[in-house]
Amino acid sequence: MRYVVGVDLGGTNIAVGTVAEDGSALLGLVVRDTPVAAGADAVVNEIVRLIKESVTEAKKAVPGMDVAGVGIGAPGPLHRAQGVVRLAPNLGWVDMPLRDRVSAGSGLPATLDNDANCATLGEWWLGAAKGARIVVGMTIGTGVGGGVVIDGEVFHGASDVAGEIGHTSIDSTGRRCKCGNYGCLEAYASGPAIAARAIEEVESGEPSTLRDLVKGNIKAITAPLVYQAAHDGDHLARQVVRETARFLGTGIANIVNILNPDVVVVSGGVTLAGDQLFDPLRREVIRRAFKPAVEACRIVPGSLTGKAGIYGAVAAFKSQRGAA
Amino acid sequence: MRYVVGVDLGGTNIAVGTVAEDGSALLGLVVRDTPVAAGADAVVNEIVRLIKESVTEAKKAVPGMDVAGVGIGAPGPLHRAQGVVRLAPNLGWVDMPLRDRVSAGSGLPATLDNDANCATLGEWWLGAAKGARIVVGMTIGTGVGGGVVIDGEVFHGASDVAGEIGHTSIDSTGRRCKCGNYGCLEAYASGPAIAARAIEEVESGEPSTLRDLVKGNIKAITAPLVYQAAHDGDHLARQVVRETARFLGTGIANIVNILNPDVVVVSGGVTLAGDQLFDPLRREVIRRAFKPAVEACRIVPGSLTGKAGIYGAVAAFKSQRGAA
Numbered sequence: 001m002r003y004v005v006g007v008d009l010g011g012t013n014i015a016v017g018t019v020a021e022d023g024s025a026l027l028g029l030v031v032r033d034t035p036v037a038a039g040a041d042a043v044v045n046e047i048v049r050l051i052k053e054s055v056t057e058a059k060k061a062v063p064g065m066d067v068a069g070v071g072i073g074a075p076g077p078l079h080r081a082q083g084v085v086r087l088a089p090n091l092g093w094v095d096m097p098l099r100d101r102v103s104a105g106s107g108l109p110a111t112l113d114n115d116a117n118c119a120t121l122g123e124w125w126l127g128a129a130k131g132a133r134i135v136v137g138m139t140i141g142t143g144v145g146g147g148v149v150i151d152g153e154v155f156h157g158a159s160d161v162a163g164e165i166g167h168t169s170i171d172s173t174g175r176r177c178k179c180g181n182y183g184c185l186e187a188y189a190s191g192p193a194i195a196a197r198a199i200e201e202v203e204s205g206e207p208s209t210l211r212d213l214v215k216g217n218i219k220a221i222t223a224p225l226v227y228q229a230a231h232d233g234d235h236l237a238r239q240v241v242r243e244t245a246r247f248l249g250t251g252i253a254n255i256v257n258i259l260n261p262d263v264v265v266v267s268g269g270v271t272l273a274g275d276q277l278f279d280p281l282r283r284e285v286i287r288r289a290f291k292p293a294v295e296a297c298r299i300v301p302g303s304l305t306g307k308a309g310i311y312g313a314v315a316a317f318k319s320q321r322g323a324a
Numbered sequence: 325m326r327y328v329v330g331v332d333l334g335g336t337n338i339a340v341g342t343v344a345e346d347g348s349a350l351l352g353l354v355v356r357d358t359p360v361a362a363g364a365d366a367v368v369n370e371i372v373r374l375i376k377e378s379v380t381e382a383k384k385a386v387p388g389m390d391v392a393g394v395g396i397g398a399p400g401p402l403h404r405a406q407g408v409v410r411l412a413p414n415l416g417w418v419d420m421p422l423r424d425r426v427s428a429g430s431g432l433p434a435t436l437d438n439d440a441n442c443a444t445l446g447e448w449w450l451g452a453a454k455g456a457r458i459v460v461g462m463t464i465g466t467g468v469g470g471g472v473v474i475d476g477e478v479f480h481g482a483s484d485v486a487g488e489i490g491h492t493s494i495d496s497t498g499r500r501c502k503c504g505n506y507g508c509l510e511a512y513a514s515g516p517a518i519a520a521r522a523i524e525e526v527e528s529g530e531p532s533t534l535r536d537l538v539k540g541n542i543k544a545i546t547a548p549l550v551y552q553a554a555h556d557g558d559h560l561a562r563q564v565v566r567e568t569a570r571f572l573g574t575g576i577a578n579i580v581n582i583l584n585p586d587v588v589v590v591s592g593g594v595t596l597a598g599d600q601l602f603d604p605l606r607r608e609v610i611r612r613a614f615k616p617a618v619e620a621c622r623i624v625p626g627s628l629t630g631k632a633g634i635y636g637a638v639a640a641f642k643s644q645r646g647a648a
Contacts, residue, residue: 077614077616086616133482134481134482146582148582155583156584157458157583157584157585157617157620158457158458158584158585158586158617158620158621159584159616159617159619159620160584160616161580161581161584161614161616161617161620162582162583162584162617163582164581164582164614164617165581165582167581167613167614168578168581168582169494169574169577169578169612170493170494170495170496170507171494171495171496171497172494172495172570172571172574173495179614180611180612181577181611181612181613182612183494246496247496250493250496253493253505254492254493254578255582256485257485257488257489257491257492258470258472258486258487258488258489258492258579258582258583259479259481259486259582260480260481260482260483260484260485260486261481261482262482287504287505288493288504288505288506289491289505290401290485290488290491290503292401292410292483292484292485293481293482293483293485293486293488295483296481296482296483296485297482
């Protein structure tokens with residue numbers, strides 16, 4: 001059995017694991033802060049160090065392990081064939097040749113794909129969308145990432161941009177998004193957008209346990225606090241989650257009418273709200289999308305929390321470099 | 325050389341032609357009114373009659389012609405494997421086994437696909453998107469039809485609904501669409517929606533040559549009159565076309581970020597407005613979508629006016645039944 005190292009690079013964390021080629025084991029899982037402030041070289045060096053750390057750890061379980069290479073998932077837009085991250089605002093990167101630098105540093109062949117594509121591919125390979133033919137993935141975090149997997153392959157489009165579902169507008173004159181568009185899903189349903197909407201409500205005087213949770217420092221309300229308060233029954237937090245569900249449901253209805261997928265996988269912190277999120281979300285999709293498309297589509301939470309990106313980066317390596 | 329008959333069934337017209345399998349000739353083109361009021365049997369009989377008329381005409385040019393079968397494009401949603409039109413409001417049909425009835429009537433094997441899918445496939449085979457890898461087609465008529473062609477095959481999705489781009493919302497609280505959703509492209513950019521917006525403007529007292537074209541009977545303003553007036557320089561008509569372009573551009577920007585296509589083909593009467601439509605439409609897409617996706621994508625008018633659906637139905641027959 002060969003192994004492939006999966007790297008999930010984010011603006012906050014780097015997660016690395018060493019994965020059996022058949023997906024039967026993830027060994028040497030390490031998660032560390034991304035040293036963004038220390039600069040691009042420091043981030044690349046940290047990735048290389050974590051790869052070595054993960055492999056060393058994995059070899060304790062499987063001595064003499066054969067490591068075939070490294071699959072990297074990174075924020076996009078990317079130039080995949082060149083292995084280059086074209087633009088990553090959260091990392092401060094422009095045209096970073098990440099694949100070749102990691103390959104040189106680790107001494108292993110490497111591939112590069114988009115982080116949200118990898119997360120979707122991971123859920124297709126081993127998670128909530130296992131084996132489904134047409135899979136759409138959405139990851140709600142600092143942004144709203146998206147990916148499309150068709151017949152077990154990431155759908156990349158003409159220039160590696162495909163799947164940017166977080167940057168589809170559901171309100172052409174709505175909130176300005178960081179991408180320049182108006183009314184993007186990301187502008188309503190990302191973690192920071194959810195926190196901002198909760199802060200607006202609490203500031204307007206609505207009663208909520210959120211006020212106590214931050215000891216009156218309303219600006220300190222975060223998305224995870226909102227999910228927790230919703231889970232614990234707070235009325236205002238539940239309302240914010242319901243609104244989020246309706247925004248996401250509107251965007252997912254658009255996707256359902258365009259791609260008619262077998263599965264939509266929603267991942268990220270907001271899914272901690274459970275049925276508080278998924279019930280109104282599914283109702284919104286039913287209300288808006290074509291019935292034969294809704295009936296064909298499961299809408300489910302991701303099942304590989306914190307690992308989907310690693311598994312998917314490994315699957316992308318296998319797909320691009322060929323299985324052993 | 326074998327030939328395949330292509331049928332493009334619409335709520336207004338039935339267009340039929342006999343096409344050489346390599347696309348080098350379309351013979352025996354016949355276009356007749358769809359006898360909707362006379363009932364479903366009358367429509368099926370008319371389709372069969374027109375197939376025979378087209379083949380008879382075609383055989384005058386190519387005596388002894390070998391006709392392999394019939395490809396049908398029909399309004400959907402369809403059940404393609406069963407050859408059934410599930411629902412066609414403009415024809416008053418529910419669960420009509422169109423493929424087998426046409427096959428029985430004509431004595432030829434037949435296939436069924438969605439009309440907008442066929443139009444997109446036709447433009448891929450022989451038209452404005454010839455040979456492109458990822459093609460999105462939109463047809464502006466009584467509705468706003470859509471289709472997606474990837475690597476020369478229609479992308480059907482899990483239950484033959486994929487490509488319904490006209491039913492993606494660009495304003496979650498916007499105009500109610502006939503499909504039940506709110507803010508669909510079709511509710512703003514279909515022919516009737518364009519006419520309705522022009523009528524609203526003229527009724528509000530805006531000066532326009534449209535008022536004279538309908539001799540003061542403002543309700544008689546139609547979408548083709550708006551396109552003609554825009555082409556001839558009427559200020560109000562141009563404004564309505566510009567607004568239409570912005571709606572379409574918003575929807576196309578969403579598609580560009582999701583599918584990252586090589587080509588978007590826009591067809592239908594509104595394209596008669598030419599640059600009056602395409603200039604603001606392209607500007608809107610540039611304003612909203614990711615730059616690497618916009619740069620990879622041509623947005624062009626269809627080039628097979630009135631024939632894309634026939635050619636595409638033939639291509640779908642070849643794809644489903646195998647080329648000779």
